[in-house]
Amino acid sequence: MSIFRAGLFKDKVALVTGGATGIGRAITEELLSLDCKVVIASRKEERLKEAVEAMCPNSTRLRAKVCNIRQEDQVKNLISWTLKELGKIDFLVNNSGGQFPSPVSAMSLKGWNAVIETNLTGTFLMCREVHDQWMSDHGGIIVNIIADMFRGFPMMGHTGAARAAVDNLTKTLSVEWAQDGVRINAVAPGSNIYSPTAANNYDDPTIFDRARGGIPMKRLGSPQEVSSAVCFLLSPAAAFITGETLKVDGGSSLYSYLMWQIPEHNKLPAYSWTNKTPTDEEEDPPKSKL
């Protein structure tokens, strides 16, 4: 269940948003296997029930709480409930997220705001509240799950903007909260991590097959391969790492292969300094004075 040593997180308490499905579920399973106590949060009660039943039905080491991370009062309540139930919060994993594929030109303000509120504002609220209610006095470790948006995110502009903002927020908080004993890092899975939950989010069943072409390792990643990166950052092996973003993408963010195809067009012709085009051989561009 884990590459890490048994009992690594004994007596630790983790809060994992979106911990019932996909990558969040793999993180929850690995933390449980390392003897951590875990609270999973989700907007959907049925998802939580199914997850507890499947992962840890007869133990109080896994608990579940309904929470919409867009709602400040619900976030405050999630943190205070966890502290009341388990006495502390050592780890926060901000994994909840949501988006829908669309070109930016077709996004309504409502759709844009919903994605920004879930992925950016929800993460801000969770971080601020866990810090205010616990980590400012006791320290702790936070991991934010973001996405591969490093070269822009065609068809996912809203979540790309939100995740880039969380990447930056992670850096800011690593500096602001170091004096409180808080380490905070991000993990950026590629869009090539296969899970049934991820597959259900896309109408196009071929998307994962097509994604494979853009991965130097020529295979998809698994939620467990993201989880092990999260557990590393939560572990003492990462004691001197903060404000960092760890990509888990099989190298795809470094490989110039884009799923987004641009048709031939001439909508952005080169600027011409004279009436001639700069491609005319006899015409040199102006010389630099430097």
Ligand code: ADE
């Ligand atoms: N997963 C997706 N959206 C969410 C939200 N608003 N709150 C909690 N988990 C979520």
